[in-house]
Amino acid sequence: MNLGADRVADLAARPLKALTRRDVALALLTVPSADALASLPGIRRGLLAAANPLSALFWSSTEAILQRISDGEATVGDVRTWLEATGTEPNGIIGLHVWDEQSQRSELAAEMHTRLVSHLEEQLAAGAIDPDLLAAADQAACRASIELQERWMTSPLPDGRVPMDVLLDEKDEEFLAEWDAEDAEALAALQVLLDRTGQRPLPRPDLQRASARVREVIAKPGWPGQLLVECSGLRPVDLPADDTALWLGLAAGVACPRGSDSWDEPGEDDDEPREVDSAIAAICAIDHFDWLAVITALAEGGPGTSAAATDLAAYVRDYDPDDDETDAGDDGDDGQDSDGLQLAETDFDDDDLDDDGEFDEIGMEDLFLPVTALWQALGAIDDRDRLTPLGWWGLPEAMRIVWTPSDG
Numbered sequence: 001m002n003l004g005a006d007r008v009a010d011l012a013a014r015p016l017k018a019l020t021r022r023d024v025a026l027a028l029l030t031v032p033s034a035d036a037l038a039s040l041p042g043i044r045r046g047l048l049a050a051a052n053p054l055s056a057l058f059w060s061s062t063e064a065i066l067q068r069i070s071d072g073e074a075t076v077g078d079v080r081t082w083l084e085a086t087g088t089e090p091n092g093i094i095g096l097h098v099w100d101e102q103s104q105r106s107e108l109a110a111e112m113h114t115r116l117v118s119h120l121e122e123q124l125a126a127g128a129i130d131p132d133l134l135a136a137a138d139q140a141a142c143r144a145s146i147e148l149q150e151r152w153m154t155s156p157l158p159d160g161r162v163p164m165d166v167l168l169d170e171k172d173e174e175f176l177a178e179w180d181a182e183d184a185e186a187l188a189a190l191q192v193l194l195d196r197t198g199q200r201p202l203p204r205p206d207l208q209r210a211s212a213r214v215r216e217v218i219a220k221p222g223w224p225g226q227l228l229v230e231c232s233g234l235r236p237v238d239l240p241a242d243d244t245a246l247w248l249g250l251a252a253g254v255a256c257p258r259g260s261d262s263w264d265e266p267g268e269d270d271d272e273p274r275e276v277d278s279a280i281a282a283i284c285a286i287d288h289f290d291w292l293a294v295i296t297a298l299a300e301g302g303p304g305t306s307a308a309a310t311d312l313a314a315y316v317r318d319y320d321p322d323d324d325e326t327d328a329g330d331d332g333d334d335g336q337d338s339d340g341l342q343l344a345e346t347d348f349d350d351d352d353l354d355d356d357g358e359f360d361e362i363g364m365e366d367l368f369l370p371v372t373a374l375w376q377a378l379g380a381i382d383d384r385d386r387l388t389p390l391g392w393w394g395l396p397e398a399m400r401i402v403w404t405p406s407d408g
Helices: 005-012 021-028 033-049 056-070 076-084 107-125 131-135 139-153 163-197 204-219 225-232 243-255 275-284 288-301 309-318 321-327 361-378 389-403
Strands: none
Touching (some): 107 163, 204 389, 225 275, 288 309, 309 361, 361 389
């Protein structure tokens, strides 16, 4: 398909004389790279005739990237760098904001992206941006371009909105909505699991002994009491008097850390990463799929089931929600269980994979190491890392708390 200069103008919705490098670059990406390469001379002649020749460096860099695309050598990052070097394509990452692909942008993001492009075009016309320096990867020019974009993103618009603030707020809302949906899905799958496994009696004497021991552990400085408290978000002086509330609250905190700053290690150097912070970061990297895999294996296995970090990682590796679907008596092939609940996808999260795209079992084991330490402190697993009757009852109940929407 031949891409002429007039077609580029049509795509950009502006006359040939007003076309920017970004307009040309985006148009070239709408056709196969071989066709784009063949179209370059004609587009260049059309712009030259319209007294808008752009620059020799732009044409040479464009030919080079199109050739690399055609040869299968160009990465997404290479193409992104070439686009940004046009001077009016916003950087993919500006501060804390990451632009989605055009087809995935919200109405707000599309508006702000268009506004930023217009601002950059104004700056280009005013001589504040030199695309040739950007194409040559001049460090000072690249730095100045980023600073210019960051200033616009953090400055109020005429209507008072600050682009960075409203975009990050929208992302936060999207994330929370997605997280709530995953909580709801996990809670539904948990309920199906518990309906299938039947009654799990509460061993009250074990609960009383474990709660008394936990209170002693928390009263002492250091590990693992500090981690238990910080995960729960409670202060040692505010622990519930009721044993059941105490145990479940602490167990829920293990699965969903709140990161309380209630107390610090004596003599702790604030410039050094704390062991507690590292442990909480590891636990927070465990997602809904991983927890469902582990709780499913433990609930179905019952007391005595191995719960060492190595075993927990293996449960995640081998977990297939479709097995639950079959066990629940679903005769259909629509990805739903017998109660009509949509089950989780069987694909692993990208964070669960190593550099080769394989399940990272060692990495998953590392994430669960602090979990098993805390479960031992709670009496959910014994000193041989085996599930106790208390853990069989309590760990699924703690997950129910974690995934149940709060009233607030």
